[in-house]
Amino acid sequence: MDLVTAPVLLPGPRLRVVILSTGPGESVRVDVAIMPLFSAAPAPGSRLWINAGSGETGGAVVSRPLIPGTRVFLRASVRGESGKRLGAYTTPFSIRLPQTPQISDASLHVDQGGVVVQWTPRGATEEVEVRAGMAPEGGAVELGTAVVLAAVPGAHAPALRPPIGYRVEVDVTPRDGGQLLTMEGEEVVTISGEGVKRMQPTEGAPLRLREVRPLDIGTAAAPRHWLFTTEGHPVRATNFCVVTSAGLDMPDDWILTTGGLPVRSNDLDILRRAT
Numbered sequence: 001m002d003l004v005t006a007p008v009l010l011p012g013p014r015l016r017v018v019i020l021s022t023g024p025g026e027s028v029r030v031d032v033a034i035m036p037l038f039s040a041a042p043a044p045g046s047r048l049w050i051n052a053g054s055g056e057t058g059g060a061v062v063s064r065p066l067i068p069g070t071r072v073f074l075r076a077s078v079r080g081e082s083g084k085r086l087g088a089y090t091t092p093f094s095i096r097l098p099q100t101p102q103i104s105d106a107s108l109h110v111d112q113g114g115v116v117v118q119w120t121p122r123g124a125t126e127e128v129e130v131r132a133g134m135a136p137e138g139g140a141v142e143l144g145t146a147v148v149l150a151a152v153p154g155a156h157a158p159a160l161r162p163p164i165g166y167r168v169e170v171d172v173t174p175r176d177g178g179q180l181l182t183m184e185g186e187e188v189v190t191i192s193g194e195g196v197k198r199m200q201p202t203e204g205a206p207l208r209l210r211e212v213r214p215l216d217i218g219t220a221a222a223p224r225h226w227l228f229t230t231e232g233h234p235v236r237a238t239n240f241c242v243v244t245s246a247g248l249d250m251p252d253d254w255i256l257t258t259g260g261l262p263v264r265s266n267d268l269d270i271l272r273r274a275t
Helices: none
Strands: 008-010 014-018 027-035 050-055 060-062 071-079 093-096 102-111 114-122 127-136 147-150 154-156 166-175 207-212 225-228 234-236 240-243 254-257 262-264 270-273
Touching: 014 071, 050 060, 102 166, 102 207, 114 127, 114 166, 147 154
Parallel strands: none
Antiparallel strands: 008 014, 014 060, 027 050, 027 071, 071 093, 102 114, 114 154, 127 147, 127 166, 166 207, 225 234, 225 270, 240 254, 254 262
């Protein structure tokens, strides 16, 4: 007989289960054991099992904060009024707690060529959700539709062309892409054949970036430009010593590489300056 419901993952992270059934004078105790990611369940008498709490029918037990990136085993048992166990433990089941997705080194560049946002993924980050918007200085910025990108160290160019003095705001939210948590389901299996279930992506804290497009002075002495390949990947053009002009509507300009090789800019999708 099932004594508790399937656990729910709460912020913290914590696990919450609900007691399904108890008899008169009885309660259900829930134990947890925090283990390395690919470990087996501890033995029934192991000191690794920790009492997470007890309750009667309809009551909830919430664990203490757990450690991201670990495998947490849960079991339940019926207890009498004295606290003595009245039957066997339930078969342990486990939850694989995802690491918290994070990003760092995020930056925002705004100029007459448009907008470029950069980031570096950390921890379990597999995807980055980017939402951007702009407004006159002092006005409220409404963020646009989210764009989900692979979280490799890189950059994204939102489709914005802010006038001088406009403020650009960008939210960059790290996600883990959907972790495989419970180890008892039937949707997919691990290499060892153990069943697992999938959950929705876990999101980290969004990072809000703000930048105002300045009055463009020019960078003739030390041009720093972005080149956008046909796949849409922005690349910092530090390997180019001269860029004759920068903008989205200049398809026939020439750039000179540091080796002196001239290249027509219409071989690239976009040529954009980011100072």
